[in-house]
Amino acid sequence: MMALLVFKEKLKQFYAKFNIYLVALVKFAVGYLTFYLINSNIGFMERFKNPLIPVVMGLLASFLPSGTTAFLAGCFMIAHVFGVSMEVALIILVFMLLVIVLYYGFRPGDGYLLLLVPMAFFFRIPYVVPLLVGLSGSLVSIIPVSCGICIYYIIMYMKQNAGVLTGGTMAEAAERFMQIVRNIFGNELMWVMIAAFAAAILIVYLIRNLSVDFSWSIAIIAGVTIELAVIFIGDYNYNLPVSVQPMVVGVIVSVILALIYQFFVFAVDYSRTEYLQYEDDDYYYYVKAVPKIAVSAPDVKVHRIYSRKTAVRHEKNNGS
Amino acid sequence: MLNEEKIRLMTGLAMFEKRAEKDVFPVNRYFKGDYVSGHMIRAFLSYTFSCVVCLGLWLLYSIEEILNTLDIEKLLQMAKDIGFYYVLGLLVYLAITWIVYARRYAAAAKGMKIYQAKLHRLAKKYENQSGQKESEGGKHQ
Numbered sequence: 001m002m003a004l005l006v007f008k009e010k011l012k013q014f015y016a017k018f019n020i021y022l023v024a025l026v027k028f029a030v031g032y033l034t035f036y037l038i039n040s041n042i043g044f045m046e047r048f049k050n051p052l053i054p055v056v057m058g059l060l061a062s063f064l065p066s067g068t069t070a071f072l073a074g075c076f077m078i079a080h081v082f083g084v085s086m087e088v089a090l091i092i093l094v095f096m097l098l099v100i101v102l103y104y105g106f107r108p109g110d111g112y113l114l115l116l117v118p119m120a121f122f123f124r125i126p127y128v129v130p131l132l133v134g135l136s137g138s139l140v141s142i143i144p145v146s147c148g149i150c151i152y153y154i155i156m157y158m159k160q161n162a163g164v165l166t167g168g169t170m171a172e173a174a175e176r177f178m179q180i181v182r183n184i185f186g187n188e189l190m191w192v193m194i195a196a197f198a199a200a201i202l203i204v205y206l207i208r209n210l211s212v213d214f215s216w217s218i219a220i221i222a223g224v225t226i227e228l229a230v231i232f233i234g235d236y237n238y239n240l241p242v243s244v245q246p247m248v249v250g251v252i253v254s255v256i257l258a259l260i261y262q263f264f265v266f267a268v269d270y271s272r273t274e275y276l277q278y279e280d281d282d283y284y285y286y287v288k289a290v291p292k293i294a295v296s297a298p299d300v301k302v303h304r305i306y307s308r309k310t311a312v313r314h315e316k317n318n319g320s
Numbered sequence: 321m322l323n324e325e326k327i328r329l330m331t332g333l334a335m336f337e338k339r340a341e342k343d344v345f346p347v348n349r350y351f352k353g354d355y356v357s358g359h360m361i362r363a364f365l366s367y368t369f370s371c372v373v374c375l376g377l378w379l380l381y382s383i384e385e386i387l388n389t390l391d392i393e394k395l396l397q398m399a400k401d402i403g404f405y406y407v408l409g410l411l412v413y414l415a416i417t418w419i420v421y422a423r424r425y426a427a428a429a430k431g432m433k434i435y436q437a438k439l440h441r442l443a444k445k446y447e448n449q450s451g452q453k454e455s456e457g458g459k460h461q
Contacts, residue, residue, distance in 0.1 A: 045428070090377070090380075091377070094373050094374070094376075094377050097370070097373055098370050098374070101366040101369060101370050102366060102367065102370055102413070104367050105362070105363070106417075106420055172381075174383065174384060177380060177381065178381055181381050241398075
């Protein structure tokens with residue numbers, strides 16, 4: 001444990017020293033992965049499938065705000081989808097407009113969630129998202145997380161049905177449009193996932209704010225439990241295509257990631273908790289003070305000690 | 321000679337200014353009523369725009385059904401329903417906007433008070449320093 005804490009301190013020092021480059025690097029990685037994943041999953045337009053595009057967009061993302069990167073990724077996605085189906089492109093455009101106008105009009109500053117949620121789904125660890133959002137964000141973040149889930153399922157729908165959606169006459173287009181809307185918004189798995197994530201964010205957020213010992217750890221376990229419970233209830237009711245094995249692996253990895261996050265952000269020592277009580281003119285105060293675990297990274301200084309022989313040789317050289 | 325307390329105060333002020341550039345200073349230019357109502361007008365426009373877009377999409381979705389059953393009474397009833405849900409949603413959205421921006425204004429006003437207190441302290445420091453210099457100059461003469 002001590003070694004881990006020392007490692008954490010060293011990482012903190014490293015971050016403090018190079019944070020300008022590290023933030024840019026992380027933003028580059030997120031930008032690159034976003035555009036790479038769009039290209040590899042729904043890369044229908046040959047013109048945009050150039051492998052250099054994710055690199056260039058990643059470089060752009062490294063100094064742009066995350067909301068702008070999300071907007072560019074949305075435009076990129078529409079451009080690809082337009083190559084196959086104008087109807088789906090129109091639906092994505094309307095969806096994007098609604099999110100931008102109604103939610104991002106408030107400038108909440110959590111545009112990165114629109115990118116990270118689909119990414120977590122592609123890496124098969126989506127269950128970590130509500131845990132981290134509940135631990136660090138606010139309840140309003142349920143909205144961008146839900147939008148991220150919608151984006152992922154729209155991408156998956158496009159990936160699986162690209163062949164069926166191309167071509168056709170205008171009369172077929174009207175019929176197809178109805179079919180697409182029904183398929184995208186009638187996807188029970190998407191709604192179950194939204195419900196599971198919203199419930200988990202709510203539970204994690206409420207529990208981590210409680211004044212009980214190990215509230216963060218309890219919140220993580222409770223969050224995962226509620227996610228699984230909602231998914232199983234959904235599975236029972238709608239007979240969803242959820243395979244248990246990848247889900248269990250995803251949940252275990254997500255819990256581990258959430259615990260690592262907790263270690264870095266909320267390392268406290270409950271054994272040294274102090275309970276204080278005092279008053280002023282207006283209030284009585286019942287204070288619970290939990291000390292943070294703090295260690296200082298060892299400051300190693302290397303002293304060079306010359307052996308006797310070398311020292312004698314030095315003296316001789318000086319003498320002659 | 322460097323005055324450490326002054327440097328600390330000025331660093332704090334500079335940090336506040338950097339953070340407040342987007343959230344506090346623009347808010348401070350308005351009275352609360354003007355600030356919140358301005359945002360409510362914007363919210364009204366953006367909500368109406370969103371509804372029009374959604375209506376367009378819905379019309380595309382159900383154009384066939386509408387054309388097949390061209391019944392004026394049904395269409396009127398539909399328009400009434402749409403109007404009702406539009407107004408209901410608008411009221412909810414405006415209420416949310418009012419709560420969010422009223423809170424933001426209160427937070428910005430509080431931040432501004434702290435900022436002004438710090439500025440006042442800094443001004444006092446300068447006054448004290450110039451007073452000391454003048455008295456030292458007088459002694460030398």
